[in-house]
Amino acid sequence: MFLCLLIICLGGSAVMGGVYLITYEPIAAAQAAKVNQALSQVLPEFDNMPVELAYDLEIDGRKVTVYPATRDSVFAGAAIEAVTTKGFGGPIKVMVGFLPDGTIFNTAILSHAETPGLGDKMDPRKSDFSLQFNGKNPKTFRLAVKKDGGQVDAITAATISSRAFCDVVDLAYKAFIQLIQKGSEQ
DSSP states (O other), X not given: OHHHHHHHHXXXXXXXXXXXXXXXXXXXXXXXXXXXXXXXXXXXXXXXXXHHHOEEEEETTEEEEEEEEEETTEEEEEEXXXXXXXXXXXXXXXXXXXXXTSOEEEEEEEEOOOOTTTGGGGSTTTOSGGGGGTTOOTTTSOOSBGGGXXXXXXXXXXXXXXXXXXXXXXXXXXXHHHHHHHHXXX
């Protein structure tokens, strides 16, 4: 009985390891394509490869990824990939693109598990909620829902999701400020 169980476990492990090896590269390629698509959506025109220049920062104990973009060797903006765990359905991963002055160029939802028909309306394909951030500079635009004294119109019946989206955009802005401060020190 022991030998039979050992063979079954080894066989199952070998099959799982083989599937992992077969699927690793396609999954990595799909994730890279998703990031590249998001970069093209959230950044103004650029001629470098932001993915190759990407680096991680820690802001308020949370990790963000910074993708600096240039055009003709001049800083054109940056995309910040950030995650919040304050969503109603779990983590929300968003990429936020900033112009050099800190104005939000655009946002892209990378992943979420919000309630269909309610919290998932943060996706620009389902409502205009995320579009209200475009062209706003968090220096003068308070990134909080109106119910909390901010300037963001919340999604009806999805205040938690709206707050979480504001939180992740605010986190991205803090990372952008740190990026700008680091750049001005050099």
